[in-house]
Amino acid sequence: MDNKDVEFLVEKKKLSETLEILNNEILRALAKRKAITEYILESRKNFIEEYKDDEDAVIEFFDHERYAKEEAFKTIDRKLKEMTILKESPYFGRVTFVEDKEQYPESLYIGRFGVTNEDDLEPVVIDWRAPIASLFYHGTLGRAKYKAPMGEIETEILGRRQIIVKKGALEGIFDSEIDVKDDILQKVLSENSSEKLRDIIMTIQQEQDDIIRMSREINMVVDGVAGSGKTTIALHRVAYLLYNYRKALEGRVLILGPNSIFMEYISQVLPSLGEVGVKQDTFVNFALNELKDIEVMEFQEYIEKIYSGEEEFLNEVRYKNSNKFTKFIEDFIANCEHDYFKLEDVYYYGEVVYSKEEIEKLFIEDYKYMPLFKRNEKIKRVIISKIKNKRDERVWKLNKEVEEYKKTLTSEQLALEELNLEFSRRIKIREIVREVINSRKALDEFINCEKPIELYNRINEYRRLTHLDLAPILYLMVKLWGAKYKGDIKHIVIDEAQDYSKIQFMAIKEYIGCNSFTILGDSNQRLVKLDEKPAMLNLSDIFDGNIHEFKLNKSYRSTKEIMEYANKYLQEEKIIPLVRSGDAVREYTCNNEDLLNLIIKVIKEMQQEGLGSIAVIKKDINGLKELGNLIKEEVSNVVFDREEVIYNGGIVLIPSYFAKGLEFDGVIILDEDEDNNKENLIKYIMSTRALHKLTSIKIEKR
Known part of the structure; x- marks a missing residue:
């Protein structure tokens, strides 16, 4: 029996031990879930007995109980799902290393999820997302380091083994440096596409792994050729970030893909990595949901018009993808500050309540911090409030004059004139109120704004809207109306980003209010050939310099x-x-x-x-x-x-x-x-x- 056969038997024994531990941990988890249920039922019974006459206390108890039960069950169910998946293939690799200042080498098995033996609290399988697991994806043997809570740890990688386990059976082992000539990488890439998507985790290359493990504070752009693993990087980065920053990011990650077909195609990858609750959408669907009643040209019709070579339409597409169009939108917003409202004096009964200069001061000084069309509404309220004060002064003065006049009348005269006096007073009050309405109408004529879609249609010269118009509308809403996304997103992934315009990136960032991005695309796969380089490669000003670009030239997809x-x-x-x-x-x-x-x-x-x-x-x-x-x-x-x-x-x-x-x-x-x-x-x-x-x-x- 040669060394390879011996190694295979050793790994077979290790697999058997691991599966036994997995079975024990599954039984423990089931027992815990049962114990929690029994504990809650017993507590419920005792509490209801003690507080059966206090309905509010019982309701409060059940609310707390439901929360405690959901949280406990959520944790246990998560582990049960993970361990059930691991029974098919508990791990796919082993890395052997020695840490500085340590005498003996250590071997760790790397899998889709982590498993710890509760008997001795020793890790049996290390989750691929754990910092120490990065050693497995390191490109070569020898000196390497990984990030631990206490800082970077220096190590010496002594060996790396890839292990194929399917349906709980050991199928093969390979010792290698995990490079592009690696046996398992070749094997996985040679499989059909459905298998490849599921097994890609075991063949992540170092250049991909380095990007996946980047800090969440880093905004990144990955320009990768077809087959370089961009989508793999995107989805595994999401899984990595959720594993390491779960409290901050769970339920707060958004993936934007190119179309519904693609989104459906990748929809099962994250669940297979144990992650659910990640929002996945296309930019068009996202924008239309936010803008509501707006109709745009179907993407299919849009692209077919491009492919048919309609020159006028192509020129519009090129323009709206250009930096020139972005500048046009930004210049329009800036010019609105001075040109949109044609200010005038505001009168009430011929008296100037607010002069043009005073209104201008409200716009350019007092409320400058507000978006223009929010500022507009605020200033209208300020002016109307002053008009109402003038109204109240006139009403008070009228009432005082009537009362003073009544005091000059005898009781007989008062009895004769009181009804006429009251009738006359009410008519004058109506005139005072009518003058308020007139002043408001005059105010609305020069301090009023269009609706977002009306405004954009005007500057777009009433052309038919396409998906290229959604971003500028959103951006105008942010800058002029102060519109914001009502959800809470802390990290955004944009895939196939080579077709995004600069205004699109600006709109997404400003509207959602997110400062953490992973942007991926292939500058060679643009749907429309433009004179300018893709906007995704020119984002430094949008992210204030906090943007890191990565270029991937190796293709792992095709022969x-x-x-x-x-x-x-x-x-x-x-x-x-x-x-x-x-x-x-x-x-x-x-x-x-x-x-x-x-x-x-x-x-x-x-x-x-x-x-x-x-x-x-x-x-x-x-x-x-x-x-x-x-x-x-x-x-x-x-x-x-x-x-x-x-x-x-x-x-x-x-x-x-x-x-x-x-x-x-x-x-x-x-x-x-x-x-x-x-x-x-x-x-x-x-x-x-x-x-x-x-x-x-x-x-x-x-």
Whole structure:
């Protein structure tokens, strides 16, 4: 028996011991839950007996009891769920190291969650998010350090082992330095896409792990090529932050993704890491929920208009994505301070109650700290209050004059005139009040503001609104009306951020009031080619310099052959492919008459090779539904002709803009462009969706 066999047996014994401890801890947790229930029932019985005549005391007791029960059960249920998951695969790695000043090496097993043996309080499995677990993801053996509560700890990493456990059985062990040539990384990346998403935690690379473990005080931008693990980083960073800052962040993290298809695709990753309660949305849905009754062009129609090459629409899109548009909005807000209200003197019965100069002073000095249109309402209240004081003076003076006049009358005269006097007094009071109304009307004519959507429509020249208009509307609401998000968000993750405009980042930050961001995107995957670099790479002024940029050039998604094929569509920022070889990219040329048969042939070949998810990707939606119906006669498929379709694997027909962020085992590109010898970011996006097999079909036009 060689050393490898011995090591395998040792690990098998360790796994058996770990599973036994897990079973014991599960039984302990179940017993604790039962004990809590019995304790609460007994306390309830005793309390009701003692205070059966005091209804308020009983209600208060039950409120407290429910809270205590929920908190205790929440903790136990969380551990039970984690340990149940760990029974399938308690850990995926082991790191052996020696700390400075220590004589003996220590080995720790790293898993999805942590487990401690309550008998001796020794950690059995270390949660991958724990600071010490970062040693496992360190790129090389030798000197390393990790952050502990007492500061940085210097260590010497002696060994690192990856361990494959499935359904409680040991399948393989590998000692390695966890680099891109690593055996397990190759194995996981070679699996189909559904398996890969679940197992990615065991193959996180050091460059990814360093970003995941960054302090929550650091705002970061990750510009990574297709397949570099941006979404992996985003989701695992959320899990890491929640593990280490749970009290501050639980229920206060928001993930913004590109579309509903993508959000559904990643929806099970965080729960698999034990995290629930993270808000996930698209920016468009988030903004529309906040703005309420606003209609915008459907994203699908928006992108189809771009792809059709409508020059006027393209110019508007470029402009609203530009720094020039951001400056226009900011300049408009600044100019509103001086130009929006045309101030005048305010009169009451011909007397100046507030002069134009006094009102101007209220605007530019006394209430300068308030947003303009909140300031406007405040100043109106101040002026109206003074008008009402003038009204009250006149009413008081009128009443005094009437009383003084009554004193000059005899009782007989008073009896004759009293009704006329009261009638005359009331008419004069109505005149006094009517003059207040007139003054308010005059005030409203020059100290009044439009509603947000009315204001934006005016400066937008009443063009049809698209999703590009949501951010400037939100930003105007913040700066002019002082609008704020009513929820409590402490960390925001933005994925596929390369398509965000600068005003979008500004609106999100200002409206939500959050100062902790993880921003991820691929500058090569922009839907619209712009002259300026993506706004996500120019955020220093928005975050007052507290922004750290990371560049990821290595792709872990696709084979070397696929990534080299995708590289030809880029002029700069070429992808460095992982050394994982596969089949060469197949290229066909055919006419429309032969297209259907060729697609079906390629799909069936991919199915025979065991590929679980296959996508036929077209640049746009035109003809996709009809093609899907024809293919359905041979192979079942789902056509993604709208954002609400849920991705469940299998064969899909999908336009390029819905495929962003997704990955498929096999991809068939339908190439309808006439010029292939130029930078083409859409083809780059389509090509990089493929994990294992890529076929490109060039369609000849007659």
